[in-house]
Amino acid sequence: MNLTDLQAxxxxxxxxxxxxxxxxxxxxxxxxxxxxxxxxxxxxxxxISVCSVGHCNPDVVExxxxxxxxxxHTSNLFYTEPMVxxxxxxxxxxxxxxxxxxxxxxxxxxxxxxxxxxHAHRRGISAPEIISxxxxxxxxxxxxxxxxxxxxxxxxxxxxxxxxxxxxFDDPExxxxxxxxxxxxxxxxxxxxEAGIYPLGDETLLAARQACDESGALLVFDEIQTGIGRTxxxxxxxxxxxxxxxxxxxxxxxxxxxxxxxxxSPETSEVLEPGxxxxxxxxxxxxxxAALAVLExxxxxxxxxxxxxxxxxxxxxxxxxxxxxxxxxxGLMLGVGxxxxxxxxxxGADLLERGLIVNVPEPGTLRxxxxxxxxxxxxxxxxxxxxxxxxxxxPQ
Amino acid sequence: xSKRPSEPRALTSGTAERLAAIVEAAEQxxxxxxxxxxxxxRRQLSEASARADRIVAERLRVLADELDPPASSQREPHLxxxxxxxxxxxxxxxxxxxxGARLLATQMAVSGSSREEIAERLRRGFDIADTSEILxxxxxxxx
Numbered sequence: 001m002n003l004t005d006l007q008a009x010x011x012x013x014x015x016x017x018x019x020x021x022x023x024x025x026x027x028x029x030x031x032x033x034x035x036x037x038x039x040x041x042x043x044x045x046x047x048i049s050v051c052s053v054g055h056c057n058p059d060v061v062e063x064x065x066x067x068x069x070x071x072x073h074t075s076n077l078f079y080t081e082p083m084v085x086x087x088x089x090x091x092x093x094x095x096x097x098x099x100x101x102x103x104x105x106x107x108x109x110x111x112x113x114x115x116x117x118x119h120a121h122r123r124g125i126s127a128p129e130i131i132s133x134x135x136x137x138x139x140x141x142x143x144x145x146x147x148x149x150x151x152x153x154x155x156x157x158x159x160x161x162x163x164x165x166x167x168x169f170d171d172p173e174x175x176x177x178x179x180x181x182x183x184x185x186x187x188x189x190x191x192x193x194e195a196g197i198y199p200l201g202d203e204t205l206l207a208a209r210q211a212c213d214e215s216g217a218l219l220v221f222d223e224i225q226t227g228i229g230r231t232x233x234x235x236x237x238x239x240x241x242x243x244x245x246x247x248x249x250x251x252x253x254x255x256x257x258x259x260x261x262x263x264x265s266p267e268t269s270e271v272l273e274p275g276x277x278x279x280x281x282x283x284x285x286x287x288x289x290a291a292l293a294v295l296e297x298x299x300x301x302x303x304x305x306x307x308x309x310x311x312x313x314x315x316x317x318x319x320x321x322x323x324x325x326x327x328x329x330x331g332l333m334l335g336v337g338x339x340x341x342x343x344x345x346x347x348g349a350d351l352l353e354r355g356l357i358v359n360v361p362e363p364g365t366l367r368x369x370x371x372x373x374x375x376x377x378x379x380x381x382x383x384x385x386x387x388x389x390x391x392x393x394x395p396q
Numbered sequence: 397x398s399k400r401p402s403e404p405r406a407l408t409s410g411t412a413e414r415l416a417a418i419v420e421a422a423e424q425x426x427x428x429x430x431x432x433x434x435x436x437x438r439r440q441l442s443e444a445s446a447r448a449d450r451i452v453a454e455r456l457r458v459l460a461d462e463l464d465p466p467a468s469s470q471r472e473p474h475l476x477x478x479x480x481x482x483x484x485x486x487x488x489x490x491x492x493x494x495x496g497a498r499l500l501a502t503q504m505a506v507s508g509s510s511r512e513e514i515a516e517r518l519r520r521g522f523d524i525a526d527t528s529e530i531l532x533x534x535x536x537x538x539x
Contacts, residue, residue: 202496202500202521202522205496206496209496232509233503233504233507233508233509234507235507237503238503238504238506238507239500239503239504239507239509239517240500240503241496241497241499241500241521241522242496242499243499243503301508304507304508305508305510308509308513
């Protein structure tokens with residue numbers, strides 16, 4: 001079956017929710033992908049920050065292969081060792097409380113929203129409110145969607161859940177003013193990902209922490225994109241001056257297997273009780289062994305140092321290019337702001353033609369999320385490809 | 397007269413081959429012993445290093461807890477009605493800028509950042525010119 005056949009079947013059978021690039025990938029290894037015609041691509045998107053240990057990482061593959069042959073699913077009515085070991089590892093590496101597993105990032109945020117609302121009700125708040133920032137992206141299920149202002153504004157999807165409010169991004173005063181007696185939580189992306197890689201400033205983070213402490217609200221970090229080593233520490237909050245009460249993880253956690261997690265602090269670990277939440281597949285042994293294999297690779301000082309060093313190298317090289325105005329982000333989560341006149345969408349499409357996969361989250365920005373295991377040669381190759389593309393698309 | 401078969405030479409040759417094979421096997425076994433010993437030493441070194449990292453991380457986490465006390469110890473009772481929380485009762489100090497800088501430095505140390513990386517982040521994020529006091533408190537004085 002070739003690409004044309006696939007496109008015909010897609011037109012007939014798949015809902016039209018995605019605009020796909022005209023490429024069929026059939027194989028991956030490390031930072032490389034190959035299409036159906038054998039063409040090689042350098043993947044600097046990593047399945048949108050999922051394949052952080054590279055495509056088909058041998059340790060992850062072996063863990064999944066072995067587990068698949070032994071036990072794939074039992075439900076959460078019984079014990080399985082990988083789930084419990086993964087919960088221990090996630091808790092001990094972050095906030096120290098309990099873990100609820102899910103199948104995706106948006107579900108992880110649903111769990112955080114439930115905890116925040118119940119926590120608020122127990123404090124006597126009848127109409128709890130969750131505050132997020134404009135241009136945040138927290139997911140597409142209704143709770144997470146309601147905390148995602150740009151998508152929540154779509155009238156075709158109305159009504160959203162009540163009890164969500166957005167404040168201007170990185171505005172500490174607006175945040176302080178918004179947090180009050182009815183605030184259940186402040187939900188934060190420490191670095192906005194889908195918006196185009198915009199880090200929150202320290203002042204805003206400190207204001208959020210302080211406002212939450214003063215009101216009794218919970219500070220929730222959505223680390224779905226920033227976590228699992230993406231920014232050069234296992235969790236992005238470790239490079240900020242605050243520590244959240246809850247954090248959510250997904251994407252890279254499973255190395256390609258679907259899994260999400262909501263981790264609490266010890267103080268919030270007793271909020272959810274039996275019957276409050278659940279999921280049939282979540283924490284299953286297959287996804288859990290994959291996540292354990294990922295953490296075994298990523299939770300490593302040398303690898304994380306490499307992420308910071310390679311990220312700095314990539315940033316410096318990009319900033320030296322004609323056509324690049326800014327480079328935002330941390331570690332290997334970078335947003336490349338193009339100079340005025342450059343069409344990022346056209347540049348992105350041209351890069352794909354040249355064998356480099358990036359993403360265009362907004363006009364004027366290229367988003368780079370390469371595997372954390374990317375090597376220096378691959379970084380140089382990516383920079384050279386971007387330089388060539390920018391040269392050919394330079395405004396006249 | 398029949399010649400004696402050249403058995404002795406064949407025997408000699410066979411013995412030599414067998415000896416060579418034995419020597420080769422012995423060399424391979426010795427090499428394997430050496431490889432195994434080296435592998436074991438590497439593994440032990442790696443495990444010792446990991447243990448040391450865990451001890452350092454645990455101590456730094458304890459330090460982070462001290463800098464950012466659990467909410468339950470700051471707000472008693474934790475799940476109280478918000479109407480009972482006047483602004484003036486907000487915890488003073490622990491979440492201020494300077495405490496934030498110390499927490500940032502500690503969290504970065506836990507995550508494996510170097511002294512230079514932490515110093516740079518403190519200078520950039522908190523405009524702290526002399527970072528040595530914070531860094532010495534967390535990482536110990538520079539050698």
